[in-house]
Amino acid sequence: MSQENTGTLGEKHENPHLSDTSSLGLPRELVEAVELMFFAYRDFVSDPDTILESHGFGRAHHRVLHFVGRRPGMSVSELLHILSITKQSLSRVLKDLIEEKYIIQETDEQDRRIKRLLLSAKGHELHRNLIAPQIQRFQVSLAKSESGTLEKWQEFMRHLTNMETKIDFMDDTGREK
Amino acid sequence: MSQENTGTLGEKHENPHLSDTSSLGLPRELVEAVELMFFAYRDFVSDPDTILESHGFGRAHHRVLHFVGRRPGMSVSELLHILSITKQSLSRVLKDLIEEKYIIQETDEQDRRIKRLLLSAKGHELHRNLIAPQIQRFQVSLAKSESGTLEKWQEFMRHLTNMETKIDFMDDTGREK
C-alpha cells in the first residue's frame, strides 16, 4: 500500500501515559474519544435502521415510537419539546404512524385541545423489536466489562449532554421542576 | 399540569438495585442507556453544528475535514470507506471543501490515479475550531468523574461499535491487514 503511516492513529499502546498530543495539538485520547462518539452512535443505530426500512419507516419514526412508548399519554407539544424538532417535521412521521395504527390519539378529558399519544399493541411490538438489538448490544458489551461499568458510563454520558435536555425529559416525573 | 405521572421515567433513585423492568419488559437502566446515546450524541454535535452553519457547511463537511485532518494523505476511497457513504455523497461536500481551499489534493507519486487529501492551514484552523467545544465537553465531564473514567468509557464505547469499523480505521496504521 503506497501510503506511509502518518502516525496519527493506532498507536495507543506505545504511550501508556496518554496525554501526548495529536496533529491537532490536543490530547490524543480525547480526539479519539470524539471519533468513538461518531462510530459508536452510527453502529448503534444501524440495526434498528434495517428493521425500520422493511416497514418503510425511518429514524424519525423510531424516535417518535420510542418516546411515546416510554411516556404513554404524552402530548404532541411535549413530544416536540423532547425531540427538538418543528411541528411540521413531526407531523409527517406522526401522521404515518397514526395512519398505520402504530400510535393512537386520545383527546384529553380535562383540556380537549390536547391529544394524548399512545402506542397500540402493534406499536408496542415494533418498539420492542427496534430496541431489542440495541439492548442486546449493551448486554454483550457489559458482559465484556467489569461490574459498575454501566452506571459509570451513564453518569459520564449524562455529563456530556446539555443539562436542559436532561431535566426536560429524564428528570421529569410529571410534576414540575 | 393536567398530566399524571406515568411512572416510566425519572424514578431511578427509588430502586438502588437496578434491573427492574420498564413498560417494555426490558431492564430499565438499559432502556435509559439507549436514550442517553440519543441525547448525548445530539448535544455533543450541537456546538460544531453552530460553527459549521456560519461557514455554510454541514455535518458532512465536518466529518470529511476531521478524518482528513486525522489521517493526512488519505485517498478518496479510504475516506469513503471510513465514512461508509457513496462517492456521490462525498463528492458534494469534498468539492465544497476543495473549492474553498480547506482541503488540498495531491496526486500520488507512485500511482497517479490516487489523490492524497490534505488540510490547508485554513482547513486545520477550522478543524481545530470545530473539535474544540467537543474536547471541552469531555474535559468538563472528566473533571466531574473519578480517574480512569475516560479509559473505561472508551473501552465500553469500542465494544458498542461493529468490529469491522474499528479495525478499518482505528487499528490501521497504513500497512494493511
Added chain:
DNA sequence: ACAAATATGTCAGCCATGTTGACTTATTTT
C-alpha cells in the same frame, strides 16, 4: 500491446427529514 481493473469524478434524479412562514380550527383562559 491490449484488455481489464482501479481510482476518481460527474450527471440526473429520488428519498428522508430537517427548516421557515403563513394560516386554520377548536378550545380554554382572561
Added chain:
DNA sequence: AAAATAAGTCAACATGGCTGACATATTTGT
C-alpha cells in the same frame, strides 16, 4: 368577547443520504 394555546396544514427550501449510468486517466495482468 378577545387573546392565548394546542394541534394541524400547505408550500417551499436545504442537506445529505441513495441508485444508475457513464467518462477519464492510469495501472496491472495476459
